[in-house]
Amino acid sequence: MRFGWQVFALGLAFCTLWSSAFTVGKFAVQVAPPLTFLAIRFGIAFLVMWAVLTVMKRGLPKDRKDLWTAIWLGILNNAAYLGLCFIAFRTTSSSMVALIASLMPLVTAALAWPVLGEGLTLRKIAGLVLGTAGAWYILWNRLGGDLQVDDPFGFGIATIGMICLACGTVLYKKRGAHADPLAMNAVQALSASVVLIPTAFLLEDVTAITFGWTFIWTQAYTAIIMTFGALLLWFALIRQAGAAAASTFHFLNPGIAMLIAWLALNETITVPDVTGLIPVAVGILMVNWPSGKKKAQAIA
Structure with missing residues (x-):
């Protein structure tokens, strides 16, 4: 597979932006209850995306099947996955949550076999085993080893949230990949906000928000920069490399997320972390590496 410098630059930028969200989330839960923060975030994101769609003279999905798919994607990908991850930020390091989220391609590959009929090749099976072994090694040391950090x-x-994200990814591949991504994302944001608002009122003190610079910049970063920046970078990466090849960049996410957390939050990176990241990254790469027809399409 041949990648130009533009593809590497786009892939690195996307992975850095995606990975930075975990550190930003750790800052966010220091100034607002997690579900309350996310309900506001997705409300803002919907309004911004709806405004963009209006300016572009595009609307929300009209097909009822696409609409319900987007609603369920919002519940799985936004409300459940991010909601549970943000709750986990209260007691768990952002690098740990990022590692768990980075295992999503492995779980997606396992689910795609019975649900989508996507074959599990020997390479994918080896990648699943290798990535799981590396993750287990890191988790054993962080949860039950000598450090227990x-x-x-x-x-x-966070693991339940990651499984919800994997289910959402499979659902999108099965029912939503043909639809307008911006319109689908707008409905996802709205449905997530609708689900999270009553949940936050039920489980949290929604008045426990420390309004200030941290609240403003974390909301702006997650609601606007992540929503549009990550989306635009991802589409640009797909255009340059193809969807199958673009997904191989996910193998960089665990390491980049840990590095950002170390720099911004002074979170500990141990020798077992680095040792375990190697099989995790290689496993994700093996699972997502395009082959055969997909590979040809990715290079074209």
Whole structure:
């Protein structure tokens, strides 16, 4: 596979932006209850995307099947996945949550076999085993080893959130890949906000927000920069490299997320972390590496 410098630059920029969201989330939960913060974030994101769609003279999905797909994607990808991850930020390091989220391509590959009929090749099976082994090694050291630097409860709910994201990814591949991505994202943001608002009122003190610079910049970063920046970078990467090849860049996410957390939050990076990241990254790369017809399409 041949990648030009533009593809590498786009892939690195996308992975850095995606990985930075975990550190930003750690800042966010220091100034607002997690579900309350996300309800506001997705409300803002919907209004911005709806305004952009209006200016571009495009609307929300008209097809009822696409509409319901987008609603369920919002519940799975935004409300459940991010909601549980943000709750985990309260007791768990951002690098741990990022590692768990980075395992999503492995779980997606496993789910795509029975749901989408996508075959599990020997390379994909080897990647699943290798990535799982590396993740297990890191988790054992962080949760039950000598260091025990992370909280098992946070690990558990972040894992459930990651599985929700994998289910949402499979749903999108099965029912939503043909639809207007901006319109689908707008509905996702709205449905997530609608679900999170009553949940936040039920489970949290929604008045416990520390309004100030941290709240403003974390909201702006997550609601606008992540929503549009990540989306635009991802589409640009797909145009340059193809969807199958673009997905191989996900293998960089665990390491970049840990590095950002170390720089911004002074979170600990241990030798077992680095040792375990190697098989995790290689496993994700093996699972997502395009082959055969997909590979040819990715290079074209």
